[in-house]
Amino acid sequence: MRLPSRPVKPAPFEYHAPESIADALAVLAEHGDEAKPLAGGQSLVPMLALRLTRFGHLVDLNRVPELSGVERKNGMLVVGAMTRQAAVERSEAAAAVPLLGLATPLIGHFQIRNRGTVGGSIAHADPAAELPAVALALDAQLEIASPSGTRLESASDFFVGTWTTSVGDEELLVGVHFPVWSDRSGFAVDEVARRLGDFALVGVTCGVELDESGNIGRAAIALLGMASTPVRASAAEAALVGANPSAADLTEIAQLAVANLDPPEDIHASSAYRHSVGAHVVARALATAMEDATK
Amino acid sequence: MNEQAVSFTVNGEAHRHFAEPRKTLADFLREDCALTGTHLGCEHGVCGACTVIVDGVAVRSCLMFAVQAEGTEITTVEGLATDGTLSPVQEAFREEHGLQCGFCTPGFVVSVHAFLEQNPSPTRQEIVEALSGNLCRCTGYQGIIRAVERAAKTMSSA
Numbered sequence: 001m002r003l004p005s006r007p008v009k010p011a012p013f014e015y016h017a018p019e020s021i022a023d024a025l026a027v028l029a030e031h032g033d034e035a036k037p038l039a040g041g042q043s044l045v046p047m048l049a050l051r052l053t054r055f056g057h058l059v060d061l062n063r064v065p066e067l068s069g070v071e072r073k074n075g076m077l078v079v080g081a082m083t084r085q086a087a088v089e090r091s092e093a094a095a096a097v098p099l100l101g102l103a104t105p106l107i108g109h110f111q112i113r114n115r116g117t118v119g120g121s122i123a124h125a126d127p128a129a130e131l132p133a134v135a136l137a138l139d140a141q142l143e144i145a146s147p148s149g150t151r152l153e154s155a156s157d158f159f160v161g162t163w164t165t166s167v168g169d170e171e172l173l174v175g176v177h178f179p180v181w182s183d184r185s186g187f188a189v190d191e192v193a194r195r196l197g198d199f200a201l202v203g204v205t206c207g208v209e210l211d212e213s214g215n216i217g218r219a220a221i222a223l224l225g226m227a228s229t230p231v232r233a234s235a236a237e238a239a240l241v242g243a244n245p246s247a248a249d250l251t252e253i254a255q256l257a258v259a260n261l262d263p264p265e266d267i268h269a270s271s272a273y274r275h276s277v278g279a280h281v282v283a284r285a286l287a288t289a290m291e292d293a294t295k
Numbered sequence: 296m297n298e299q300a301v302s303f304t305v306n307g308e309a310h311r312h313f314a315e316p317r318k319t320l321a322d323f324l325r326e327d328c329a330l331t332g333t334h335l336g337c338e339h340g341v342c343g344a345c346t347v348i349v350d351g352v353a354v355r356s357c358l359m360f361a362v363q364a365e366g367t368e369i370t371t372v373e374g375l376a377t378d379g380t381l382s383p384v385q386e387a388f389r390e391e392h393g394l395q396c397g398f399c400t401p402g403f404v405v406s407v408h409a410f411l412e413q414n415p416s417p418t419r420q421e422i423v424e425a426l427s428g429n430l431c432r433c434t435g436y437q438g439i440i441r442a443v444e445r446a447a448k449t450m451s452s453a
């Protein structure tokens with residue numbers, strides 16, 4: 001039995017299912033800006049269904065095994081672009097980068113994370129997404145492949161604007177290299193969302209590392225939902241370095257973190273609200289990270 | 296219309312039909328496999344009504360194209376009861392008034408099956424988190440939460 005068909009929602013496209021990175025790059029090279037990689041589909045398919053976007057060719061990366069996996073390499077944790085978010089939650093190797101374990105469960109719901117990928121989230125570059133902020137906070141290196149070879153780009157150059165990165169039409173994000181911090185470090189992710197699993201209105205991912213004397217030797221703070229890309233709070237980081245964790249004035253440092261930001265205004269929250277809540281989540285997250293580092 | 300052959304197994308039965316690549320797995324299951332238990336609410340990933348199990352994990356069938364499911368094993372709500380006997384999860388939804396109009400129910404029941412498989416004795420907070428990906432406009436969720444607690448109990452004592 002076959003029931004009558006309803007009209008489908010996305011515009012028509014030609015479907016490609018390459019089985020290697022090289023074949024995927026070849027399809028992208030052939031079709032240029034008419035082609036789009038399809039990872040977990042948890043952002044791209046809604047955009048196609050709502051006809052916010054359309055492409056003549058979709059290049060499905062789900063049958064390229066070499067794009068998935070989590071491994072330690074040269075002091076880094078290398079996560080393949082097609083590694084599912086759910087796999088990161090379960091991965092023992094990924095525990096070397098605690099921010100991944102703290103941030104990933106905040107992405108949508110378990111059904112979304114079963115399909116959604118690490119590379120897809122970072123390449124999608126939603127300003128309120130968690131993983132781009134983790135990549136930026138840790139100075140992750142993005143491994144990008146093109147027909148002419150592979151390059152590494154630092155997260156600070158990668159995020160260009162809302163849903164826009166430095167990955168070209170003929171390129172693929174193949175993996176993310178996350179630096180592994182020492183065990184004198186502490187981390188926290190904090191965010192405010194309307195409901196569990198919603199994109200955050202405002203959030204922060206941060207880490208502090210203590211030096212031999214117990215003072216803060218390194219600090220990293222990246223905010224999400226506060227601008228068109230995730231943003232580093234460099235002035236606040238500088239104020240933390242050298243300070244004793246118990247003596248740092250977190251309220252003041254949190255103000256520094258949001259001082260020069262002009263967060264977006266939308267139906268969910270005003271700019272002033274984001275600004276004010278942003279400072280609170282930074283202070284709260286830093287306190288948690290310090291506690292984590294000193295225990 | 297560039298239709299393509301798609302074959303996979305649904306609830307233990309082999310299916311092979313033709314579909315345009317842009318047809319979602321949800322539409323394919325409903326129209327081509329004639330399995331209308333999988334419901335469509337929002338069709339963009341938010342409501343969870345379309346949840347099915349593909350190769351062991353719960354996913355939104357409105358966010359996958361049918362062609363992507365080539366070669367997979369799928370379980371829909373129609374595959375949960377055995378020989379006309381409700382599964383413990385289905386039974387618990389009935390006992391605890393976990394449904395009213397029933398529109399959201401297939402998505403909840405399928406999600407809860409997948410959830411309890413991974414976490415057979417969840418806390419109440421874990422249950423609430425697991426249910427956050429499914430929307431219900433009728434029940435107010437309390438009966439659904441009780442149903443998951445009851446199903447977990449029945450299944451662990453079985």
Ligand SMILES: Cc1cc2nc3c(=O)[nH]c(=O)nc-3n(C[C@@H](O)[C@H](O)[C@H](O)COP(=O)(O)OP(=O)(O)OC[C@H]3O[C@@H](n4cnc5c(N)ncnc54)[C@H](O)[C@@H]3O)c2cc1C
Binds near residue numbers: 037082123171
């Ligand atoms: C209900 C719901 C709630 C959500 N909540 C959150 C949330 O709270 N936080 C959050 O961060 N996200 C959230 N998301 C989105 C998240 O789940 C997506 O997984 C993620 O944004 C995109 O990952 P994906 O693998 O699904 O990529 P896709 O949707 O397949 O792709 C996204 C974009 O990235 C491009 N792309 C993908 N992979 C590559 C690659 N290797 N190289 C180059 N380009 C590539 C695609 O072409 C596309 O433009 C939510 C989604 C839904 C449906």
Ligand code: FES
Binds near residue numbers: 335340342343355
């Ligand atoms: S119909 Fe798929 S999530 Fe709503």
Ligand code: FES
Binds near residue numbers: 432
């Ligand atoms: S029972 Fe009606 S929407 Fe859930």
